[in-house]
Amino acid sequence: MSNIGWKDVLADEMSDDLAHEIDIFEGQMELMGQGKLDEKVFAETRLRRGVYGQRYDNGQRHDGFESRELAFEEMERIKGPDTLWHAPGMQRIKVPGGGLTPNQLDVLAQVADEYSDGILHITTRQDIQLHFVHIEDTPDMMRRLASVGITTREACGNSVRNVTCCHLAGVCRTEVFDATPYSEAFAEFLLGHDDVQDFGRKFKPAFSGCEAEACGLVMMHDIGYLAQIQEVDGKPKRGFKVYVGGGLGTVPHQAKVLSEFTPEEEILPLVQAVSRVFARLGEKRNRNRARIKFLVAKLGIEEFRRLVEEERKTLPHDDRWTAYMDTLPEYEEKPYRPPTFLNGQVNSSEFNQWYETNVYSQRQEGYSVVTVNLPLGDLTSKQTWELADIARKYVGENVRSTVEQNIVLRWVSDSDLPNLYEELKAIGLGDPGAGTIVDITACPGTDTCKLGIASSRGLAGELRTRLTAKSASLPEAIKDLKIKISGCFNSCGQHHVSDIGFFGNSRRSGNFKMPHFQVILGGKWHDNAGSYGLAVGAVPSKTVPEVVDTITSRYVEERSKGETFQEWIGRIGKKEARGIIQPFMQLPAFEQEPEYFSDWGDPRVFSLGDIGIGECAGEVVSLFSMEISPAESEAFEAQIALDENDPARADALAYSSMLKAARALVRTQFLDVGDSPDRIVQEFKSRFFDTELFFDQYAKGKFGQYLLDRHSSPNASPDNDSAHRLIEEALLFIEATHACESRVGGNVLVEI
Amino acid sequence: MIAPHRLSVKFFFSDFSVDVESFIPVFHRWIREDVVPNELLLDVADYKHIGDGPAILLVGHEADYIIDLTDGKPGLLYVRKRDAGSDLSDALGRTLFQALNGAKLTENDVELKGKLKLRTDGATIVLLDRLNYPNGANGDGADSPASDAQAQLSDNLAAIFGEDATVTRVANDAREPLTFELQAPSAPDVDTLLNQLGRGD
Ligand code: HEM
Ligand code: SF4
Numbered sequence: 001m002s003n004i005g006w007k008d009v010l011a012d013e014m015s016d017d018l019a020h021e022i023d024i025f026e027g028q029m030e031l032m033g034q035g036k037l038d039e040k041v042f043a044e045t046r047l048r049r050g051v052y053g054q055r056y057d058n059g060q061r062h063d064g065f066e067s068r069e070l071a072f073e074e075m076e077r078i079k080g081p082d083t084l085w086h087a088p089g090m091q092r093i094k095v096p097g098g099g100l101t102p103n104q105l106d107v108l109a110q111v112a113d114e115y116s117d118g119i120l121h122i123t124t125r126q127d128i129q130l131h132f133v134h135i136e137d138t139p140d141m142m143r144r145l146a147s148v149g150i151t152t153r154e155a156c157g158n159s160v161r162n163v164t165c166c167h168l169a170g171v172c173r174t175e176v177f178d179a180t181p182y183s184e185a186f187a188e189f190l191l192g193h194d195d196v197q198d199f200g201r202k203f204k205p206a207f208s209g210c211e212a213e214a215c216g217l218v219m220m221h222d223i224g225y226l227a228q229i230q231e232v233d234g235k236p237k238r239g240f241k242v243y244v245g246g247g248l249g250t251v252p253h254q255a256k257v258l259s260e261f262t263p264e265e266e267i268l269p270l271v272q273a274v275s276r277v278f279a280r281l282g283e284k285r286n287r288n289r290a291r292i293k294f295l296v297a298k299l300g301i302e303e304f305r306r307l308v309e310e311e312r313k314t315l316p317h318d319d320r321w322t323a324y325m326d327t328l329p330e331y332e333e334k335p336y337r338p339p340t341f342l343n344g345q346v347n348s349s350e351f352n353q354w355y356e357t358n359v360y361s362q363r364q365e366g367y368s369v370v371t372v373n374l375p376l377g378d379l380t381s382k383q384t385w386e387l388a389d390i391a392r393k394y395v396g397e398n399v400r401s402t403v404e405q406n407i408v409l410r411w412v413s414d415s416d417l418p419n420l421y422e423e424l425k426a427i428g429l430g431d432p433g434a435g436t437i438v439d440i441t442a443c444p445g446t447d448t449c450k451l452g453i454a455s456s457r458g459l460a461g462e463l464r465t466r467l468t469a470k471s472a473s474l475p476e477a478i479k480d481l482k483i484k485i486s487g488c489f490n491s492c493g494q495h496h497v498s499d500i501g502f503f504g505n506s507r508r509s510g511n512f513k514m515p516h517f518q519v520i521l522g523g524k525w526h527d528n529a530g531s532y533g534l535a536v537g538a539v540p541s542k543t544v545p546e547v548v549d550t551i552t553s554r555y556v557e558e559r560s561k562g563e564t565f566q567e568w569i570g571r572i573g574k575k576e577a578r579g580i581i582q583p584f585m586q587l588p589a590f591e592q593e594p595e596y597f598s599d600w601g602d603p604r605v606f607s608l609g610d611i612g613i614g615e616c617a618g619e620v621v622s623l624f625s626m627e628i629s630p631a632e633s634e635a636f637e638a639q640i641a642l643d644e645n646d647p648a649r650a651d652a653l654a655y656s657s658m659l660k661a662a663r664a665l666v667r668t669q670f671l672d673v674g675d676s677p678d679r680i681v682q683e684f685k686s687r688f689f690d691t692e693l694f695f696d697q698y699a700k701g702k703f704g705q706y707l708l709d710r711h712s713s714p715n716a717s718p719d720n721d722s723a724h725r726l727i728e729e730a731l732l733f734i735e736a737t738h739a740c741e742s743r744v745g746g747n748v749l750v751e752i
Numbered sequence: 753m754i755a756p757h758r759l760s761v762k763f764f765f766s767d768f769s770v771d772v773e774s775f776i777p778v779f780h781r782w783i784r785e786d787v788v789p790n791e792l793l794l795d796v797a798d799y800k801h802i803g804d805g806p807a808i809l810l811v812g813h814e815a816d817y818i819i820d821l822t823d824g825k826p827g828l829l830y831v832r833k834r835d836a837g838s839d840l841s842d843a844l845g846r847t848l849f850q851a852l853n854g855a856k857l858t859e860n861d862v863e864l865k866g867k868l869k870l871r872t873d874g875a876t877i878v879l880l881d882r883l884n885y886p887n888g889a890n891g892d893g894a895d896s897p898a899s900d901a902q903a904q905l906s907d908n909l910a911a912i913f914g915e916d917a918t919v920t921r922v923a924n925d926a927r928e929p930l931t932f933e934l935q936a937p938s939a940p941d942v943d944t945l946l947n948q949l950g951r952g953d
Contacts, residue, residue, distance in 0.1 A: 006883055056794060056795065061783075063780070063784040064780065065784065070792060070813075072792065086813070088794070106927050109927065110882060113929065114758060117809060118805070119799060119806070132811055134833075375801040375802065378802055379802075380805035380806070380822075382822065383804075385925065428803050428804040428805075447797065447798075458798065461801045464801065465801075601776060602776070602780075602796075604780055
């Protein structure tokens with residue numbers, strides 16, 4: 001019974017691609033365990049599958065008095081630089097456009113309780129994260145997710161991250177058109193695409209349906225697509241205004257307009273061209289300057305645009321650029337129930353309060369979007385499958401996650417709202433206040449992030465409790481302000497684009513360090529994250545609730561009629577704004593206020609000792625190392641197949657591993673070799689074999705000949721012996737590929 | 753029978769006059785003082801904002817200790833995540849022992865003493881392993897891994913908790929893990945249970 005694994009049970013439910021991807025990863029894990037894979041290559045490999053490190057995974061933890069070793073078993077075994085194999089980590093799960101089905105929710109809930117701590121966490125980019133996951137569990141977890149069409153591929157690392165899209169797309173009252181099918185096509189096109197494997201840094205895309213609202217946040221993304229309709233030859237034509245080079249982080253950049261209007265058939269080639277320019281010219285060594293925003297700033301948008309246009313002309317044609325357009329006319333979300341109306345019936349005041357903040361009337365009459373307000377973006381496994389059932393009952397598949405760490409149920413028929421509310425309340429998910437001052441966004445911070453300085457989640461929880469307690473008496477003017485908190489300057493909590501934002505830092509008082517938050521005021525969430533806030537000064541973490549009270553009271557007292565928070569901050573300026581928080585900037589001594597020296601929800605005396613090396617940037621390894629690694633894993637799988645007495649499979653895998661290795665080598669010279677075995681072998685032969693570049697001093701062309709032979713004369717009925725031989729040959733061939741790459745230099749010489 | 757991927761036991765509090773937040777410093781101290789033998793304690797996670805679910809977690813390498821408020825029934829939930837044992841019986845023994853040890857540590861903790869009491873006359877036992885112990889037949893007992901597990905748990909638990917101890921399968925949602933309820937009207941106290949389990953170990 002124990003020999004049957006999820007791999008067998010789910011064999012028919014996973015797509016071949018995903019199943020194979022996961023097998024490769026499992027093979028790489030095995031090779032890493034045997035010390036046969038470079039630690040940096042493995043780290044980047046796992047990051048590109050969403051398998052992230054987590055705080056304390058270097059085996060050190062400060063207990064409030066001293067830094068102590070966490071004695072994991074096999075301390076020498078690692079899964080990346082300074083990252084212990086057995087230390088639990090975080091799994092990020094990609095959710096394109098936030099789209100989730102009830103069946104997916106069911107499986108997410110199940111993997112959360114079997115492999116994590118039974119909590120699902122929604123991130124600020126519509127993803128889902130699970131924490132405290134052991135790496136050994138990740139392949140099976142991925143298989144279970146793959147069985148419902150979820151991949152974790154390229155959720156982290158220097159790759160194209162989750163493609164976000166407005167959670168209201170398709171039902172929004174102000175959108176130009178529904179951006180969803182475009183964002184889906186974009187995500188699918190770029191997933192695993194050859195041209196996005198050699199970035200110096202991550203690349204975050206976003207789609208938005210309109211300019212004025214916030215949902216898509218295109219202005220803060222590496223690439224952003226904003227829906228537009230233009231008159232072309234007298235007919236309305238769909239397309240996008242395209243932005244590039246936005247981003248938050250320490251140095252926030254507003255995106256620049258790359259193209260005023262890119263027609264729909266050009267959006268995929270455009271991003272492909274952008275990717276190539278970024279891969280070729282983007283910074284690789286200094287990760288602090290490697291995001292595309294720095295390249296755009298360095299070249300200037302005109303030059304960048306020119307390079308992209310040049311690149312576009314050289315791209316080999318790809319049918320996929322427009323194939324998705326055939327499906328556009330059929331794309332439509334189906335409401336699950338017929339439209340109905342509330343008809344003025346009397347409801348409880350609790351319901352009315354919830355209705356006011358958590359219900360959005362769709363463009364389609366008789367339907368609404370309901371926001372499930374998740375405290376700190378968290379929900380339990382049990383709540384997740386209960387929510388899945390509520391979705392099944394009221395909205396079918398129409399569920400999405402949001403960048404404000406909530407979940408929305410779309411296409412709720414209006415007269416169902418009171419019952420739906422009662423059902424959400426019964427499972428603890430009926431909190432009102434979605435999108436208001438109590439609905440605070442926070443990154444993982446010191447809870448689980450290796451880079452966290454101060455406790456963003458601790459602070460968010462505290463503010464949420466305090467503000468909720470007095471929500472009834474909060475002045476109207478501040479009810480809809482946004483508070484967003486990051487645990488450090490990296491800005492994962494998107495503090496730059498909130499009214500009142502915070503990021504963690506620290507200050508010294510006497511011999512001790514005190515957790516602090518830098519206060520950022522007046523950022524703009526609307527207009528797709530239209531402008532960034534002003535940093536006005538840092539205050540001790542424990543004073544933040546009072547700081548919020550003081551700032552909001554001043555705003556309520558001083559604002560002129562109709563003046564928004566941003567306008568008010570703009571009017572009073574940085575100096576006066578700093579004056580407001582100045583009284584909180586005096587630091588008490590430890591003896592006076594010892595509690596100032598520990599963080600929210602964490603009684604340990606504060607220290608910076610736990611900050612590790614972040615994996616956000618991924619590892620900068622060559623394209624070749626990334627591409628040869630799956631070849632090695634496949635050769636390894638071939639050995640397993642042979643052990644399992646399956647020579648045909650072993651033979652096929654060994655051959656495929658040689659092709660992968662040859663392809664990796666060819667791509668160091670010629671990126672567009674494609675996937676066809678004939679083409680790969682032909683390019684390998686002409687570039688490396690016939691030129692003798694591949695030749696070994698002693699063996700000469702012998703190892704290369706293995707591939708040429710197997711390719712030209714496949715074995716019709718491989719037996720154990722022949723498969724065994726081929727595996728040996730594959731291993732020698734892969735070794736020779738490595739040797740050749742290091743002799744030849746391995747630089748990506750782009751030749752198109 | 754094969755040891756499940758994870759196995760958990762929840763004992764319930766009879767008195768619980770303490771704010772869940774006070775477990776945070778307690779658990780941090782447990783880590784610092786390394787109070788649990790044979791387990792590596794890692795960190796404390798605060799989920800009290802969730803309300804109906806796990807509130808405060810002491811996260812460990814082998815196991816988590818959770819102050820759990822699910823369904824309004826506060827209790828100490830011990831989740832054995834790895835190295836539970838060679839088979840179901842062995843895993844159950846170790847899980848129970850460590851869970852009861854956790855109960856004892858909680859009751860006797862300097863900061864919590866007198867504020868809470870755990871009962872031993874009932875517990876919830878969960879086999880978190882949908883591969884080997886699916887919860888498919890939804891509580892009717894017709895699926896064999898579930899009924900075999902039930903028989904095994906009944907035997908093992910009667911020997912420890914008293915002959916009148918009963919193990920019933922909870923008719924929960926099929927997506928939930930396989931869950932059993934232990935009723936043990938004549939269960940001895942924590943120390944006696946620990947002694948018995950310790951002897952058999
Ligand atoms: C130097 C390292 C890092 C940098 C510079 C960084 C930067 C950012 C930025 C700027 C964002 C959000 C805004 C955007 O979409 O552009 C973001 C998103 C996020 N970051 Fe980080 N981050 C780093 C490391 C980490 C780490 C170590 C974690 C936690 C393990 C983390 C967790 C998140 C989360 C949960 C999001 C939402 C993202 C998503 O779902 O894709 N970040 N990061
Ligand atoms: S902002 Fe800093 S603390 Fe928060 S998740 Fe990002 S890197 Fe970690």
